Amino acid sequence: MSRSLLGTRIRENRRSKKISQTELAKQAGISASYLNLIEHNRRGIGGKTLLALARVLKVDPRAFTEGADQALVGRVNQAAAATPTIACEVDKTEEFIARFHGFARLIGRQYDRAKAQDEALQAVSDQMNSDPFFSEAMHLMLTNITTIKSTAEILSDGEAVPDDLKERFLSNLLNETERLAQTATDVLQHFEPSTQSDGAADDTAPTETILEKNDFFIEQIEGNFISPYDYVARLKLSKPDENEALDALTSYSSIARKLPIDTFLKAAKQQSYNPIALSQILDVSLNVVLRRLAYLPKHDDIPRFGMLECDGSGAVIFRKQLPTLSLPRYGSACPLWPIYRSLSQPLQPIKAFINTPTGERFLTYSITRYVDQNNIGLPSRTNAIMVFTPDYEMFLSKPEIALQTNLAVGLQCSVCPRDNCAARRAKYLLQ
Amino acid sequence: MSKSVLIVEDEPFILEALSFLLKREGLNVVAFTDGDGCVEHIQSIKPDLVILDMMLPNRSGMQILEDLRAIDNFSNLPVLMLTAKGQKKDRAAAEQAGVSLFMTKPFANKEIIRNVHRLLGI
Known part of the structure; x- marks a missing residue:
């Protein structure tokens, strides 16, 4: 604030404290008419009088005497210039700031925000144009x-x-x-973040990222050429991520050892990818077979399987997505999915065809198993997995497919247009 | 004698729709789907109007337009550029190269017919 507006600042300060001119003058030891001249910027002020007024008003005298906040003047003027259709009194900006400092700061702040948002929008626009x-x-x-x-x-x-x-x-x-x-x-x-991720996407777990980059088939681990520990060590992850990745890759390595890929694929083709038959023939649990289905090499002759794993609360622990079925990372998936039904029927395999609102059809297998069942006195934790494939025509005959009924599901309520769904718990947001 | 229109458009379904519309207006239509050799075709066919897509295989609509404008006989040939690339810079570049009319996709059939009539002076 320039010194010429010092009186204005004193007046505004006095008014804000609801002190009359007479009262302030009396307490500061000057006449009311002199204070009136000061407040209307018709008399200079300094030294003792200024200190007295500041004392009565309980403010630092520098608040009256320091020069105007030139940065704020600049921002308010820029805000005015940004909307030329409104003729602002820019010649009175300093006076405005002196009189309405709070509002002036608000204008400055709003201007800064609008500018930052414009810049962010421009950056996005540039990114899209250059993509x-x-x-x-x-x-x-x-x-x-x-x-x-x-x-x-x-x-x-x-x-x-x-x-x-x-x-x-x-x-x-x-x-x-x-x-x-x-x-x-x-x-x-x-x-979609997880399919274009380089590992930075917020909703993709590090293990999923590592596996995604390898199309969920790591030959070095399949062939036991490298231990999961050495593999993870080379990735230089943070300690928590390293532990998570090590757990997942150890589990993957164990599946690869129990069901070597060549043996498994040969049996899978013979058994039409029927996981229950495979479990019996290969003498492993159904859970292991289903997991093996999620770790198959990418090939035209091999059906694609995605996988979703959740704990007893339904919280997603692991997912392998397919281009035609993206899965939410943080719960809120469709409650009609067979994996959730499986949670209420542990150890009972569930085979179901599902179809999505966009017409995609998937064959799914789900099973829930008990984890740490021997903890006497504590409830057993459960863990459910569901594998799904859109490529069922590669191993099921047409009559067999025709016999199957479809379960109409969604992905998440917010993006599911199905009307009259009894399971809906959130509004469809895209209508 | 009816006027002739040469269309260069690599999208077969758009080409079919455009050809049908123009033929229905009694115009002779010649169509090409590739930018390569297009200028030579135009020189031999001598159409009354050229409808050019901007993005074409082998030679862009813009290059074809520039080549045409460099030939004396075709410096004033009406050229309607039809493109999904409707950004200001594309329009400006086409105008700089001497396009008669710049239209963006998707278009309304009535609008394109009206513009074709205008460019042909009918």
């Missing part, structure tokens, strides 16, 4: 939409279209709609 995948995907989608729009207009504009062309256009519409759906799915996957 070749996003750019290409948008181009593709616009192309798909162009075909659909133009073709639909031809079919609906009331003018005659020869029958053969009509059929042709309808077929184009169908094809292009499918392409559009595929492109949209690709975009979603591109921006």
